[in-house]
Amino acid sequence: MTDVQPEAAAGPDPYYEIRITGKQVFLRVHPPEGGRRASLGDIQKELRRRDVPYRHEILFEIYRRAANEFELLANQEITRFDVQVEVSEDAQQAFMSIVPPDRGQDTLTPARIKDALEVVGVQKGINYEVIKEVLLEQAAAEQVLVAQGRPKVDGRDGRVELANPPSEAVWVEDNTADYRELNLINNVVEGDVIARITHPTSGQDGYDVHAHVLRARPGKRPRLKLGRNVRLNEENTELYAAKAGYVVRRGDKISVENILDVNNVDAETGNIRFHGVVRVRGQVEDAYVVEAEKGIDVGGTVGKATLRCKGDIRIHGGAFGATLECDGTLFAGFLSECHVKAGGQVVVDEYILHSQVAAKRSIKVTREPQGFITGGRVKAGTEIWAPVVGSDVSEVPTQLEVGGGVNIRKRYDALQERIETNLAAFDSVRKNLTYLQHQRESGAEVDDRKRETYETMVGSGHKLIDELLRQAELHHELLRSLAEPEEEIGMVLVAQQANPGCTVQIQTSKVNLRDPVESCAFMLMSGALKAMPYAQALRLLKQQQAQRARMTL
Numbered sequence: 001m002t003d004v005q006p007e008a009a010a011g012p013d014p015y016y017e018i019r020i021t022g023k024q025v026f027l028r029v030h031p032p033e034g035g036r037r038a039s040l041g042d043i044q045k046e047l048r049r050r051d052v053p054y055r056h057e058i059l060f061e062i063y064r065r066a067a068n069e070f071e072l073l074a075n076q077e078i079t080r081f082d083v084q085v086e087v088s089e090d091a092q093q094a095f096m097s098i099v100p101p102d103r104g105q106d107t108l109t110p111a112r113i114k115d116a117l118e119v120v121g122v123q124k125g126i127n128y129e130v131i132k133e134v135l136l137e138q139a140a141a142e143q144v145l146v147a148q149g150r151p152k153v154d155g156r157d158g159r160v161e162l163a164n165p166p167s168e169a170v171w172v173e174d175n176t177a178d179y180r181e182l183n184l185i186n187n188v189v190e191g192d193v194i195a196r197i198t199h200p201t202s203g204q205d206g207y208d209v210h211a212h213v214l215r216a217r218p219g220k221r222p223r224l225k226l227g228r229n230v231r232l233n234e235e236n237t238e239l240y241a242a243k244a245g246y247v248v249r250r251g252d253k254i255s256v257e258n259i260l261d262v263n264n265v266d267a268e269t270g271n272i273r274f275h276g277v278v279r280v281r282g283q284v285e286d287a288y289v290v291e292a293e294k295g296i297d298v299g300g301t302v303g304k305a306t307l308r309c310k311g312d313i314r315i316h317g318g319a320f321g322a323t324l325e326c327d328g329t330l331f332a333g334f335l336s337e338c339h340v341k342a343g344g345q346v347v348v349d350e351y352i353l354h355s356q357v358a359a360k361r362s363i364k365v366t367r368e369p370q371g372f373i374t375g376g377r378v379k380a381g382t383e384i385w386a387p388v389v390g391s392d393v394s395e396v397p398t399q400l401e402v403g404g405g406v407n408i409r410k411r412y413d414a415l416q417e418r419i420e421t422n423l424a425a426f427d428s429v430r431k432n433l434t435y436l437q438h439q440r441e442s443g444a445e446v447d448d449r450k451r452e453t454y455e456t457m458v459g460s461g462h463k464l465i466d467e468l469l470r471q472a473e474l475h476h477e478l479l480r481s482l483a484e485p486e487e488e489i490g491m492v493l494v495a496q497q498a499n500p501g502c503t504v505q506i507q508t509s510k511v512n513l514r515d516p517v518e519s520c521a522f523m524l525m526s527g528a529l530k531a532m533p534y535a536q537a538l539r540l541l542k543q544q545q546a547q548r549a550r551m552t553l
Contacts, residue, residue, distance in 0.1 A: 016043055018050070019070055020082065023102075025052050026070040027062050037066065052076055080106040083116035085146065091208035094122045094147035096130075100140050108138055122147050124211040147209040155203030155219030160239075160254070162186065162247065163193045186247040187275050188256060194230065194247045195239040195254055197222060227255020244275040244293065258294065265290055265305070277311075284322075295328075318350070330359075352378060352386075354396065369496050374398055383541075384492045390499030392516065398499075402490040403507035419471050426464040429457050492522040493537055504529070 015038035019026040025047075029038050040063050047054060054074040062071050082099040096116070098108065113131055117123075125147045134141055164186050188194055200219025207213055226232070229242045241247075245258040258276030262269050264283050271289040272278055278292040279299075286303040290296055294311045301317035302324075309326040318334035327343035334350040340357040348365045354375035357363060363378055365371035365386040372388035375396040383402065390398045436454045490506040494517070498504075502513045504522045509529035511522065521537030522529060 015039075017070075018043075018046060018052075020050075020052075020076075020084065023075050023077065024072060025054070025074045025076055027059070027073040028068060028070045029063055029066045030068055031066045038063070077102050079103060081108040081112060083108070083112050085116045085120045085122060086143075087120050087122065087209060091210055091212070092149040092151060093145060094120070094125075094209045095143045096134070096141070096146040097143060098134060098139070098141040100138075108135060110135060117146070122209045124207055125149050125209050149208040149214075150206045152206035152214040152216040153204040154217040155201040156198075157219045158200040158222035159198045160195055160222045160224050160252075161198070162195050162249065162254075164247075185260065185272055185274055187245075187273065188241040188247055189244045189275060190241055192241045193238050194241050194256065197224065197232075197237050197239065199237070223252040225251075225253040227253045229256035229258070230254060246274055246276070260292075264300075283317075286321075296326075301333075312344075346380075352376070373400070377401070382490060386494060387496040388499070389492075389494050389497075390502035390513070392499050395501060398502045399505070400492050400502060401505045402492055403505075415471060415474060419468065422464055422468050422471065426461065426468065429461045429464065433457050433461065490524060491537060491541065493534060493541075494520050495534055 015030045015033075015036070017028045019028070027043070029043075031037070040060075043059070043063070047059075052074055053076055058073060062073060065071075079101050081101060084097045084099070086095045086097070088094070094117070096113070100106075110131070113134070117126065127146055127148065130144060130146055134144065186194070200221055202218045203216030205213055205216050224239075226239075227248070229245060231240050231242050232238070233240065239254060241256045243256060243258065245256040246260055248255050248257050260272065260274045260276060260278045261281070262272070262278070263281050264285065265272060265280055265288045266283075266285045271291075273289075273291040275293045277295040277297065278290055279297045280290070281299045283300040284290060284298055284302040284305045284307070286305060289306045289308075291308045292311070293309075296307055296309045296311075296313045298307075298313075298315045298317070302315055302319040302322045304321040306323045307313055307315075307325070309328070311326065312328035313324055313326045313330045313332075315324075315330075315332040318332055319336065319338050321337045322339075324330055324332075324335075324338060324340045324342075326341075329344040330340060330342045330346045332346075332348050334353070335348055335355045335357065336351075336353045338355040338357070340346060340355065340359075342359040342361075344359065345361045346357055346359040346363045348363075349367050349371070350365070351371055352363075352365060352373045356377050358379040360381045362383040362385065363380040364383075365373055367387070369387045371386060372391075373384075373386045374389070374391045374394060375398055377399040378384060379401040381403070384400050389400060433454070436457075440454075492504050492506070496519065498513055498517045498520055500513050500515055504511050504513070506522060506524050506529055509524060509527075511529050511531075517531060519534040520531050521534050522531050523537065523540070524530070
């Protein structure tokens with residue numbers, strides 16, 4: 001039998017405790033406190049009430065020591081059922097033990113159990129089914145759970161969780177992580193859910209077996225500050241983006257920003273893909289990718305990286321070996337061994353060196369008189385401007401091309417080759433089909449293999465017809481484009497010097513420079529490519545601009 005809580009304490013001030021465990025009686029006397037101590041008379045009176053036999057000298061010794069420990073006082077013979085109840089330390093459970101009498105006849109009654117529960121203050125959560133079973137059995141029982149409290153359940157705090165938290169890396173097919181794809185930028189468009197809000201719960205009060213109420217702590221409301229370009233739904237459960245950008249969370253504040261600022265694009269940031277404007281204060285290192293919807297602005301230089309943008313790209317330093325694509329205008333300090341495609345202009349401060357550059361509008365190198373275009377291929381829709389083109393010390397050819405007719409002609413020639421190839425393939429299919437059809441009509445035996453070949457050729461023939469019809473339509477459009485005059489006057493303007501080794505092509509007309517030409521310009525006149533003084537070309541260009549302005553008015 002294990003120890004149980006004291007069955008009784010003397011007086012209003014409990015300076016002693018009596019504990020009965022089976023046939024043993026234990027006494028604990030508390031040491032004096034504040035001049036007060038247990039009453040020996042009260043202890044003796046309680047022992048007589050309980051019919052406990054004891055030796056006075058043992059009682060006096062325990063009383064004198066007042067050691068504050070349970071000490072064996074006496075052994076007793078049990079003549080009636082002894083009910084002992086122990087309450088757990090957290091008062092959430094009460095356990096009952098039943099000790100039957102050693103001799104004589106006695107009956108365990110509900111009143112006896114009730115009194116035992118009241119002695120230790122058990123009032124709530126009592127399991128009456130268990131008590132009924134104990135009363136029916138009238139036998140010994142040990143540590144039976146007779147009462148159970150209910151723990152309190154504190155409320156859950158409210159939370160604000162991002163709908164798409166950043167991850168560390170993208171895992172590729174061979175199960176390795178690509179740390180250039182860090183997914184640190186949470187891009188969103190208008191209407192996207194950017195965060196979900198969980199409201200706090202109130203919790204549930206509990207109680208112990210003494211009927212004390214255990215108050216639950218209600219959950220705390222989540223801390224949330226609305227930043228720019230975000231809005232809450234009516235239920236205050238979701239946070240939406242009011243415009244495109246990337247999600248920024250600083251402490252309790254969530255916002256959507258349309259300008260992404262980073263120091264450098266490197267291993268710390270990984271590749272960047274963003275709906276707004278990307279602003280890089282420093283460098284873009286080799287092998288990284290920056291893609292933006294609105295614009296890219298780089299304060300330093302760009303290495304062998306890739307920049308793509310639906311707006312403008314501005315590189316204040318310059319680019320070495322980069323791939324640069326934009327729908328707007330590209331501005332750069334210099335371009336060296338780069339591949340560039342621009343839907344608008346390309347404007348370079350210092351030079352374009354050994355690069356492949358294509359712009360739908362114009363290409364300009366602005367620094368006078370040192371700026372130059374040397375090596376590579378530079379293609380513009382309307383104009384190419386530079387102080388110097390080619391080189392007087394390098395044999396690397398420099399190709400300058402102006403006018404949409406160049407690309408149209410190349411597309412036309414490539415299409416013509418594909419049409420001829422498809423016509424030859426269709427003619428071969430037609431001949432084979434004719435042969436197989438003749439065999440079938442003559443009554444000759446056609447095995448399964450030939451029948452399958454016939455059906456395959458019929459399918460191929462239909463595909464070739466569809467492709468030829470599509471190519472014929474495109475062929476007609478390209479012919480019409482070649483016949484239409486250009487809206488812009490195509491020009492190549494060289495303020496200082498065009499060096500030997502340069503090739504100048506405007507639409508389909510081309511000239512190779514064998515000798516240096518100073519301060520010159522090239523343009524089509526009466527269907528022929530002509531060279532003229534730079535100043536004269538500027539006057540013609542101004543006249544064209546003035547005429548276009550009058551037509552607009």
